[in-house]
């Protein structure tokens with residue numbers, strides 16, 4: 616095997632299966648993120664009103680309300696009275712992410728993920744070391760702070776700085792102020808992630824990710840290190856994973872005592888570990904099926920069958 620370059624994770628997978636196969640889940644996520652944004656933009660741009668509103672609160676085909684549940688909770692704490700459609704929309708979103716796995720929002724919907732993934736790629740290519748490690752519990756403290764802040768001030772605190780809402784307002788309503796603010800906040804997140812700590816924003820600070828992690832802690836869709844015996848310790852999955860601490864228990868933890876399912880609420884179901892692993896260790900599955908049985912087959916058979924399960 617050729618010497619590994621830690622700045623180029625997934626190189627062996629790309630050499631074996633080609634670029635497309637080695638970026639399958641990444642490509643699907645980008646398509647999903649672009650698709651969600653497009654739903655909101657077809658109305659203002661071409662008059663095709665599929666979804667009206669923004670990710671904060673919207674209605675699709677004039678019948679399906681969807682509300683950002685974190686915004687709804689803050690509004691209630693602030694003493695606002697929500698319309699029934701707003702409450703129904705929040706409940707629908709909570710139920711959906713509770714079933715799927717809450718942090719799927721981070722990997723598959725949130726547009727900020729494109730910036731933070733780019734920052735992580737840049738850090739890896741430049742070989743930057745962790746200069747100022749942050750505590751991942753900070754995001755929970757920030758989440759608690761903004762909930763208390765909303766209750767005390769009577770305002771929806773997070774919406775003053777929420778880059779996602781600002782970006783949507785800028786694009787959907789043509790608000791120059793929101794577009795400018797979104798640009799500045801996005802630039803700050805990029806600088807933070809490149810210059811301060813790897814995955815500083817999504818992995819350590821963002822209260823939205825922390826909130827969705829709590830909602831989807833028992834979500835059905837899980838990644839399993841089903842072929843973990845084939846692992847050659849290349850570390851590529853750890854390099855690309857936005858929450859690398861979630862991999863170790865499933866991959867390395869007392870192999871016969873801890874199952875191969877990645878059960879941490881922080882896993883964003885991004886699928887990058889599946890993309891880059893040349894040993895086909897990981898598959899998507901459900902929390903009720905850890906992929907046991909597939910490991911006895913060839914790794915490639917295992918991953919193909921596992922992907923078909925979804």
Ligand code: SF4
Pocket residue numbers: 845846847848849850851852853866891892893894895896
């Ligand atoms: S599971 Fe093992 S072989 Fe696969 S990318 Fe991770 S460290 Fe490398």
Ligand code: SF4
Pocket residue numbers: 838855856857858859861862877881882883884885886887888889
């Ligand atoms: S374990 Fe895999 S799917 Fe989960 S966050 Fe890490 S790279 Fe993404």
